[in-house]
Amino acid sequence: MRSDKHFAPLPAAALSGALLILSFPPFGFHFLAWVALVPLMLSADGLKPAGIMACGLAAGLLFFGGSIFWVYNALHSFGGINPVVSVLLLMILILYLSLYFGLFGLVLSRLGTGPGLVVFAPPAFVGLEFVRGRLLTGFPWELLAHSQYKLPAMIQIASVTGSAGVTFLIVFVNAVVAHHLASRMRGAGVPVLLLAAVACVAANVVWGLAQIRGMEGEGGTKFKAALVQGNIEQDKKWDQRYREMIAQRYFDMTSEASAHRPDLIVWPEAAAPFAYVQGDTNYSRALTNAVRNAGSPLLFGAVTMEGRGERFYNSAYLLSTAGSEARYDKSHLVPFGEYVPLRGLIPFTKGLTAAIAGDTTPGRDAAPMRINGLSAGVQICYEIIFPEGARDFAAKGARIIVNITNDAWYGRTAASAQHMTSLPFRAVENRTPVLRAANTGISCFVDATGRIRSQTGLFTTTVLTDEVVVPPQRPTFYGRFGDLFTYCLLVTALVMYLVNPLAPPKD
Numbered sequence: 001m002r003s004d005k006h007f008a009p010l011p012a013a014a015l016s017g018a019l020l021i022l023s024f025p026p027f028g029f030h031f032l033a034w035v036a037l038v039p040l041m042l043s044a045d046g047l048k049p050a051g052i053m054a055c056g057l058a059a060g061l062l063f064f065g066g067s068i069f070w071v072y073n074a075l076h077s078f079g080g081i082n083p084v085v086s087v088l089l090l091m092i093l094i095l096y097l098s099l100y101f102g103l104f105g106l107v108l109s110r111l112g113t114g115p116g117l118v119v120f121a122p123p124a125f126v127g128l129e130f131v132r133g134r135l136l137t138g139f140p141w142e143l144l145a146h147s148q149y150k151l152p153a154m155i156q157i158a159s160v161t162g163s164a165g166v167t168f169l170i171v172f173v174n175a176v177v178a179h180h181l182a183s184r185m186r187g188a189g190v191p192v193l194l195l196a197a198v199a200c201v202a203a204n205v206v207w208g209l210a211q212i213r214g215m216e217g218e219g220g221t222k223f224k225a226a227l228v229q230g231n232i233e234q235d236k237k238w239d240q241r242y243r244e245m246i247a248q249r250y251f252d253m254t255s256e257a258s259a260h261r262p263d264l265i266v267w268p269e270a271a272a273p274f275a276y277v278q279g280d281t282n283y284s285r286a287l288t289n290a291v292r293n294a295g296s297p298l299l300f301g302a303v304t305m306e307g308r309g310e311r312f313y314n315s316a317y318l319l320s321t322a323g324s325e326a327r328y329d330k331s332h333l334v335p336f337g338e339y340v341p342l343r344g345l346i347p348f349t350k351g352l353t354a355a356i357a358g359d360t361t362p363g364r365d366a367a368p369m370r371i372n373g374l375s376a377g378v379q380i381c382y383e384i385i386f387p388e389g390a391r392d393f394a395a396k397g398a399r400i401i402v403n404i405t406n407d408a409w410y411g412r413t414a415a416s417a418q419h420m421t422s423l424p425f426r427a428v429e430n431r432t433p434v435l436r437a438a439n440t441g442i443s444c445f446v447d448a449t450g451r452i453r454s455q456t457g458l459f460t461t462t463v464l465t466d467e468v469v470v471p472p473q474r475p476t477f478y479g480r481f482g483d484l485f486t487y488c489l490l491v492t493a494l495v496m497y498l499v500n501p502l503a504p505p506k507d
Contacts, residue, residue, distance in 0.1 A: 009047055012039035013055035017062030023147040024067060025417035033147040034173045037125075040101075041117060041178035044108035056105020060098030067142050068094065070413035075336065077411065089336060097139065100128045107497060113182035118193060120496035122171040123489035126164045130486045133386070137335060140385050144170050146421035152450045156208035158428040159476040161485040162387055168489065169204060173197045212449045215431070220471040223374060223400060225264045225445070226257035226296075227437040230271060231461040234408040237273070237439075246273040247283060250300075251290050253463055258294035260465045263372045265291075267300035268439040269380055269404045270314065274303075291319050297371055301380065301404045304329065311361045314338060316378045316404055318369045326370070329363025330380040332389065337409075368398040374470060377432075381405045384436075385422040387429060387483075394430035394479050399470045401426060403436040416442050416458060424450035429478045433468035 019036035022029045040059050044052040071093060076086035107124040111117045125144070133140030145166035148154045157165040176197040230250055236242040250271055257265045274283065291298045297320045304313040304327070314330040333339050338360035366389070368375035377393025377400070384390070384403040393401060403423065407416040420442050427434045428450040436444045444455035445466040454466045 009043040009051060009055050010058055012043040013059040014062055016040035017059040017066070020059070020063040020142075020144075021066040024142055024414075025421065026414035028150070030147045030150065033144060033170050035177055037171065037174040038178045038181070040105070041108060041121070041175060042113065042182060044105065044111070045113045045182055047109065049106055049109040052105040052109040053102045054105070056108070057098050057102035059105075060101030061094060063101070064094045064097045064142070067418070068097075068415075070410045070415040073411045073413065074409040081336070093139075096136075097132065100132050104128055107493075110497065113179055115179070116496075117179050118172070118175045120493065121175040122168045123492040124496065125171045126168050126486060127490045127493040129167060130164065130483065130490065137332070138386060140387075140422075142418060143167060143422075145425065146418075149421040149424045149450075150452065152212060152424070152428075153205045153208035155424060155428055155450050156211040157204055158425050158450075159211070159431065159478055162429055162478050162483055163422075163425045164483065164486040164489065169200065173201065212451075215449055215471055218471060220448075220469040221374065221399075222467055223264075223372075223433070223470050224260065224262045224465065224467040225266060225435055226260055226262040227266050227435060227443040227445075227456075227464045228253045228257055228268070228271075229438060229441055229443045229456050229460065229462050229464065230268060231440050231459055232271075232408065233440075234406075237270070237406075237408065243273045247286070249461070251286065253461075254290050254294050254298065257463045257465065258296060262296050262465060263374075264376075264402075265294060265296050265298045266402060266404065266435060266437040267298065268437045268443075269301035269316075269406045270303055271300050271404075271439070272302035287319065288323050292321055292323075295321060297321060299369075299371075299376075299378065299402060299404070301406075312359070313363060314360050314380055315363075316380055316402075318371065318378075328367075328369065328378045328380075329365070330360070330383060331363045331366065332383045332386055333360055333362050334382060366392055366396070368393055368396050371400075374399050376400045376402050379403045381407075382419065384426060384434075385419070387426065390426040390430055390432070390434075391479055391482065394432055394475070397473070398430075399432055399473060400468075401430070401432050401434045403434060404438075405436065406439045407442075408440040412458060416440070420444060420455075424452065429476065431471055431474065431476055431479075433470060435468075 016036055016039045019032045023033040023036055040055060043055050071090045072086050075081045075089055076083050104125055111120055129143055143163055145163035148166055155166055176193045180194050232246055250267060254265055297318060299316060299318050301316050304315040316328045318326040368377050375397045377390060377398035379389050379401060390401050410416055423434045423436060423446045427446045427448055431448045433448050434446040441456045441458040441460060443464050445453040445468055447453055447468050448471050454464060456462055456464050
């Protein structure tokens with residue numbers, strides 16, 4: 001008996017999309033990710049390729065539509081883009097991301113619910129997520145692995161495989177459950193594979209716990225930081241009427257932070273209420289005095305203007321107590337947020353920019369900054385969701401990663417929490433603590449095991465101070481070889497699709 005006799009394909013696909021939404025913030029029912037794909041997989045049994053591809057597309061549309069609707073806020077409410085254009089851009093993005101689920105459905109059409117599903121579905125899904133994270137500048141948001149961000153023992157495998165290893169394990173369990181249920185419907189269910197799946201998950205957790213205990217036992221260098229969450233509303237951020245208020249708030253909070261004698265004080269992305277290298281000597285002098293009085297170096301975000309306004313950079317500056325500066329310019333820019341792709345080629349993009357201060361120029365230098373004897377890599381805003389940047393910094397000697405972000409663009413949605421889910425993976429992949437200072441929240445400390453030590457709430461004005469242990473420098477497997485695991489899976493997925501030795505028999 002075919003499982004499609006028991007599962008209406010489109011409702012089953014919609015159920016998968018709904019379960020995926022519930023697996024991520026704001027809901028955070030991470031355990032649902034382990035069965036979220038089961039209805040979609042079961043719906044594939046007996047359907048033609050076009051039908052299951054449509055089911056995959058439907059699951060993706062519901063998942064991404066219910067997860068990233070906040071993009072409209074960023075585009076229209078704060079970016080100033082026409083509401084019709086904002087809706088159109090959001091729909092294009094959702095449709096594009098959903099295509100990867102449609103392609104996964106196409107893969108499922110060649111697998112059915114037989115043994116091939118268990119063997120080949122995991123590498124196929126991992127491969128599609130990998131491509132999504134890199135094609136057309138990439139958008140590795142809501143990766144399946146990120147649903148497990150609060151479970152340090154579960155995600156330690158990322159030090160070897162990156163987040164792909166966690167995704168692989170989740171899809172493997174989904175495939176085993178789907179295969180078992182389909183076999184039971186045919187009267188041939190044997191729980192051996194279920195036991196094997198449980199054993200794999202248990203082994204991963206046990207190994208992860210051992211890794212965490214080992215790291216806790218080896219010690220390291222203690223590093224204290226104070227994260228200043230200024231909580232400046234986006235509509236006030238660049239209004240000249242609030243410029244003095246914003247500056248004074250940050251100066252006052254810096255003085256408050258200095259009472260804890262931190263090794264570093266961090267302001268969020270674009271915290272300085274003007275183009276920093278525009279020559280505002282009064283502000284520059286006040287900033288230098290604030291740092292000197294605080295007795296701690298300050299890392300802050302600012303817009304840098306070069307020339308006569310021809311080039312703008314989204315920058316991070318490190319200002320020492322002696323007055324010396326180091327600078328990092330954001331290199332991975334946000335499409336339609338900091339630059340307009342294909343400007344002039346697509347009619348409605350002409351004159352359309354939601355940048356902080358005009359079109360932003362990408363930075364080129366990614367050298368770590370020296371902070372009280374430690375090297376730190378700085379990533380601005382959504383650069384942190386891309387593993388390559390943090391890995392590159394770690395390869396250059398960075399022992400701590402600092403992420404500064406605005407996130408006021410998202411309003412009171414789950415976007416900031418979703419953004420934060422990638423931080424534990426960057427920590428585990430490189431065995432480096434990750435600090436995050438966000439304008440309106442969520443600011444947080446993540447230790448080198450991927451554990452979120454402390455965090456703030458949304459839209460609160462606060463200083464978060466904590467101490468992390470920076471472990472001895474020892475490159476991880478992922479740090480040395482990058483996405484080798486994923487590339488192997490990509491080859492496997494390709495072979496699966498072309499050869500498919502475990503294809504279900506045709507009727």
